[in-house]
Amino acid sequence: MNLAICLLMARRFIEKSQIRQVVEGYHDLSDAAFERTFERDKDELRAMGVPVETGSNNPLFPDEVGYRIRRKDFELPAIEFTPAETAALGLAATVWESATQAEQAVTALAKLRASGVDPDPARLDALAPSIGAREPAFASIWAATIERAPIRFGYKGRPRRVEPWAMTYRRGAWYLLARDRDKAEPRMFKVARVDAAAERIGRPGSYAVPEVDLEASWGSLEPKQPDAEVVLGIRQGRAPDLRRRGRPVSTQQEVPAGYDVLAVSYARAGDLVGEVCAHGADVVVLAPAPVRRAVLAELRATAGGRP
Amino acid sequence: MTSADQVNRLLALVPYLQSHPDAEMGATAAVFGVTAEQLLDDLNVLWYCGLPGGMPGDLIEIDMETVAESGRIRLTNAEYLSRPVRFTPDEAMSLVVALRAVRELAGGHLAEGIETALAKLERAAGAGSSTPQVAVAGGSEEIREQLAASIEAGELVELDYIGAGLAPSTPRVAPVKLITRDGYGYLQAWALDRSAWRTYRLDRIGAVRRTGTAAGEVGTPPQFGPGWLEQRPDAAEVTLRLAPAASWITEYYPIREVRTEEAAIEVDLLVADPAWLRSLLLRLGSDVLDVRPPEAAAAAREAAADALAVYAAE
Numbered sequence A: 001m002n003l004a005i006c007l008l009m010a011r012r013f014i015e016k017s018q019i020r021q022v023v024e025g026y027h028d029l030s031d032a033a034f035e036r037t038f039e040r041d042k043d044e045l046r047a048m049g050v051p052v053e054t055g056s057n058n059p060l061f062p063d064e065v066g067y068r069i070r071r072k073d074f075e076l077p078a079i080e081f082t083p084a085e086t087a088a089l090g091l092a093a094t095v096w097e098s099a100t101q102a103e104q105a106v107t108a109l110a111k112l113r114a115s116g117v118d119p120d121p122a123r124l125d126a127l128a129p130s131i132g133a134r135e136p137a138f139a140s141i142w143a144a145t146i147e148r149a150p151i152r153f154g155y156k157g158r159p160r161r162v163e164p165w166a167m168t169y170r171r172g173a174w175y176l177l178a179r180d181r182d183k184a185e186p187r188m189f190k191v192a193r194v195d196a197a198a199e200r201i202g203r204p205g206s207y208a209v210p211e212v213d214l215e216a217s218w219g220s221l222e223p224k225q226p227d228a229e230v231v232l233g234i235r236q237g238r239a240p241d242l243r244r245r246g247r248p249v250s251t252q253q254e255v256p257a258g259y260d261v262l263a264v265s266y267a268r269a270g271d272l273v274g275e276v277c278a279h280g281a282d283v284v285v286l287a288p289a290p291v292r293r294a295v296l297a298e299l300r301a302t303a304g305g306r307p
Numbered sequence B: 001m002t003s004a005d006q007v008n009r010l011l012a013l014v015p016y017l018q019s020h021p022d023a024e025m026g027a028t029a030a031v032f033g034v035t036a037e038q039l040l041d042d043l044n045v046l047w048y049c050g051l052p053g054g055m056p057g058d059l060i061e062i063d064m065e066t067v068a069e070s071g072r073i074r075l076t077n078a079e080y081l082s083r084p085v086r087f088t089p090d091e092a093m094s095l096v097v098a099l100r101a102v103r104e105l106a107g108g109h110l111a112e113g114i115e116t117a118l119a120k121l122e123r124a125a126g127a128g129s130s131t132p133q134v135a136v137a138g139g140s141e142e143i144r145e146q147l148a149a150s151i152e153a154g155e156l157v158e159l160d161y162i163g164a165g166l167a168p169s170t171p172r173v174a175p176v177k178l179i180t181r182d183g184y185g186y187l188q189a190w191a192l193d194r195s196a197w198r199t200y201r202l203d204r205i206g207a208v209r210r211t212g213t214a215a216g217e218v219g220t221p222p223q224f225g226p227g228w229l230e231q232r233p234d235a236a237e238v239t240l241r242l243a244p245a246a247s248w249i250t251e252y253y254p255i256r257e258v259r260t261e262e263a264a265i266e267v268d269l270l271v272a273d274p275a276w277l278r279s280l281l282l283r284l285g286s287d288v289l290d291v292r293p294p295e296a297a298a299a300a301r302e303a304a305a306d307a308l309a310v311y312a313a314e
Helices: A002-009 A016-022 A031-047 A083-092 A099-114 A138-147 A214-219 A240-245 A269-278 A289-303 B003-019 B025-032 B036-046 B064-070 B089-105 B114-125 B141-153 B274-287 B294-313
Strands: A053-055 A066-068 A151-155 A158-170 A173-180 A185-190 A228-235 A246-248 A259-266 A283-287 B133-135 B155-162 B172-181 B184-191 B196-201 B205-214 B236-242 B255-260 B265-271 B288-292
Touching: A002 A016, A002 A031, A016 A031, A016 A066, A031 B003, A083 A099, A083 B089, A083 B114, A099 B003, A099 B025, A099 B089, A138 A151, A138 A158, A138 A173, A138 B089, A158 A185, A228 A240, A228 A269, A240 A246, A240 A259, A259 A269, A269 A283, A269 A289, A269 B274, A283 A289, A283 B294, A289 B274, A289 B294, B003 B025, B003 B036, B025 B036, B036 B064, B089 B114, B089 B133, B089 B172, B141 B155, B141 B172, B141 B205, B172 B196, B236 B274, B265 B274, B274 B288, B274 B294, B288 B294
Parallel strands: A158 B133
Antiparallel strands: A053 A066, A151 A158, A158 A173, A173 A185, A228 A259, A228 A283, A246 A259, B155 B172, B155 B205, B172 B184, B184 B196, B236 B265, B236 B288, B255 B265
């Protein structure tokens, strides 16, 4: 703290020996302890995002290295927020379920408050969004993504070495977009499937994140386009979710009384079979025969005492 | 709590206390998300901080007696620290992501200000395009907008709703809050016909009809935080033994515990709605190897038998 104030107040580079003399808490230390403490404090400031510059005041003696912090690099830029914007920021600080990230967001908001932004909590009373981060590997991958540090982890039983590019949160799950070093191409990873905490295999900032079309990459997470069709009998007034996706058709087949006939398109057979089964007697498959057989087999398994 | 965290906080606390003279201890601790003890510790550290030289006039001054007596903090002699330190990369990203989550849930006039706040924040943080994207299954913006407007007006609404049991219903409710949990948006409301608090998934609300009738005072809904199911007195624990192919459910549903074996997984679930469990068991079909207690599977077994009877009658 005192080091930060000292370097911030300095108009020129301050040499280490001067720092040791003037900074409270440094001058009583032994040489070795001072070196250690000074290096640690300096690294901490840099990790906080405070750029500690090194340089020399004297062009003739460039070896006399000193340190300083530029005020414009140190201070949060002054930003004006409207009351609506402020309210949104206030709400944002309550969103994280993960304690570590919640702390980060709260401190960020406290910094805004320190510069005179005061959210009115009542304004967005009707909203309570939240983001979870229960994945065991979340913290290590999040930190590596922020610091651009290459990592390795086990994924679907295989070791991976990757350079994290970006993360996304979709329907309650975190994903990592990263360059797979062994395959030399970008890959999408579901963080929940990463075996355990990721391990660093390189220094922070040791690779560049290219300009990628993130939207397009995340697009691969969207459900596959439907490319097959099934004809269903749906009991009247039931299964509105399937009805919405279907269109009425006519069939030669016999249809149970009280059922409408709809054609519904789907992308993955396994998902469709599960979905149809979940509706029990409200939805029956009329065609094609393989889907019908699959549904019957699943229903028999559920009905047949196993369990 | 590392010392770096503390320094980061102190560098925000000093300007905060200067722009909020006589700030109250409890309120200040809440703003910084720390305990009152931690805040007192911070103040004691600040007491030794100040300009190089360490002379009495160089140090930050805090009236510790007033703090002890009235719980109010007066900090002076720190004009050189009147602006907070920049966001750390982690702070910036955490707040930007959180704000994006707010945007996903807000609709209509509530969304006002979010977009611009996000832009300003990203500029201040120097955050690029690589900050995480957030997407929530929150149904249509129109539905959210109507609900937000009815909440503000304190008005009863009628919903077209498809519950987890997949049967449609038209509950009449007093809407109170829009929330997200595990990536889904929900409406929290007082259900008049059940005289109970209920949550409705936003993407399952087909329509909202405003009634123009005042909802009256309905009180505060229960906390819908992590573990909200635990608070439901009617929730029961069910253990499923599943084939590995069904392990996807551990990523989709709140699970208490998962035990992985060679050719099976066992999951403990809390079930509040029997219709939900019936649908889940039907969906999983032959991947369900065992259910404990066995009677929890009875409804699904019956429903499967009913369905088979429909096929047989064709």
